[in-house]
Amino acid sequence: MSTPTILPIDRNSVAELSRTRQEPEWMTSLRLKGLELAETLELPKLEKTRIDRWDLSAHGSYVKPEPIASIGDLPETAKSLLNEEQTDNLIIQRNSGAVYAKLSEELAAKGVIFTDLETALTKHADLIKPYFMELVKQDENKLTALHSAVWNGGAFLYVPKNVQVDVPLQALYVTDDASASFTPHVLIVAEANSSVGYVENLVSSGSGSIVVNGVVEVFVKANASVRFATVHNLGEAVTDISYRRANVDKDARVEWIVGEMNYGNAMSDTTSILKGSGSFSDTKAIAVGTAEQKLNYTTRAVHFGKHSSSDMITRAVMRDSASAIINGITKIEKGATGTNGQQTEKVLMLSPKARGDANPILLIDEDDVKAGHAASVGQVNQEQVYYLMSRGISRAEAERLIIYGFLAPVVSEIPIEQIQGQLQQLVERKLGQ
Template identity: 65%
Template structure:
């Protein structure tokens, strides 16, 4: 069965919008080609998930928001996330475009580029063109093609060779207009022997159905290290579909820290391609589902280089009527000798009506490798609750302690204190504590 893709814009309108935005000719042609692909391709095929029943057509139209000159002008819904300092590096996108961008002067002096992607294609066109849509390819499926055609705002971060950025750079993405398209694209390029930590938050503040179709592309040069931390906390009215990809060269390292704290239907796919020898990947994902959410999380590591370790840990808590599909895929290609792929997926269900499914997959085409997986799905252990209650702890507090203990092995490994605290507070909110 083929599902018809409903295009939210025609080629003429898209071309007009690109020209009005002052985009280079190559980008306009890229958008138009992707739109053409979107009409031909099918929706992504997600394990045991009918994404065609989701709200995946509410793209809205391109609507800019007024720029802000200082952080105290930021919407209250994101003020706490943006922080109060005017000295750090920060980008804020509201609906279809960036409204605030700041790069710390000391980083600018070292050649670091940190701006919204729509500005970067004009000011750093050849650099952007070399990488854009080469990790998350438009031909993958209609959702990726529509993203390539309609992306807006976004982030471009470039770290030059041998530059080490000690302070995290940050972005906040807010959608609060149901009629505005919201499809930010994050593109990070870390040149050889560089290092950076990037943190972003995705937030919604509207009461009508909307869609986030997002993509992240990370390119890690030889000997470089990129730590990518992201928290999604959209409301129940927003459907979230996100594809993340990292391409890692010789001795490079990518670390993913993903907090899936949405209240609406969510599908995400986070993949590391270990292209070079000695490349490594570490992915930590925590998720909490509530209400009637439909969730599908996939974490992948694809090994091409020799001596390439990967580790993936996902822990999810499902309550009420929420359902989740947790996929872990380790693919070791022929020739990737001495690769080591490890993965763990665990789902804890707090309600008889909650559902969780953990699917570990190992695909190995090489003999001289190490690989392993662990997966479990279950409900809160009543003996643990009974033991805690016998010590004078209430049932609700006992359940909370068990849940925190379940998530702790992942949360405790997050090296950013601010992010750890944020995730703890979001877990409390989602669990109704």
């Protein structure tokens, strides 16, 4: 039986909330339009996934956040992800808004902006307006419309022209109150010839159902580079909806590193739009499903620029009765000559009741291109298990080694050591190792 999506707020409340935040008039109008669209648009139609059967009504309501005095005030699940001695270049959102934001003086002096999006909107509205909800459109579906109406917290990262940021900027998003809305929006703008790395973690604690409806928009200007790493580790009662989009200009590059370690139902769409000639996108994603989880993950590269390149690698491990739909889509538009688009999706099932579906899709409207895909779905190779057992290794340890070997092509290539170690720990925890 499907669950109706009930709008969590009315028109007057949206307008009043926007006013109390001192948002510009264009943002208030955008929010109201989003609410109007959410009343009429349909839910997204996902490949082989009945999202209308998910609990999408638990959006919570806005609860004004209280700043924290120190990282020690956070739940244990969140504190473990932070170093109390490194408090610069960090944003923390707890439930409906930011509770901590700090940028180093060195980066601020270079013109870098890194703060929560709500604060940035009061100080840098002119920088935000040309980009907000431009890659993820309000009218795509009911959920994107609703996000545009009720978004809160989030992050705004702006890197000026010719500025190289050598240290990763970090954001932590924590939900531990199911009554409070949790709808972060991340906006990153890297001007020409700049570079930056951004790392985020989404975690939850406590009980109670809640829908996380997040959006990420990344604009990578000519010859710029953005590395975006995200790890979602949300609880069983959390339904996670994530849209991530990047627009990549001439000779620019974007790297996506995605760890889907949730315990509840989840959908994510990670898309690179390769607009400029010589643009490049690299996506590495891993996912682990357990219990009764329903997962739908899409990675996509859309090529417009000549001689643009994309590479997408996804590995998913399913156990118990979990099921996953893994989609890889390479779209090469007419005129994108010299393009090279490659993708690989593999699903490993650890239980007879687990289900996995890998769907590689090539949509090519140009002749002078290279494109390829590989996909596989299967169970643990028992011959490999027996071989390892014959060398004195227990069955459990043999299966563990095979699983890690399956994920290694993605995890080992992640260029951020911190994310490598974190994903390794989360994989071990989810698989009960």
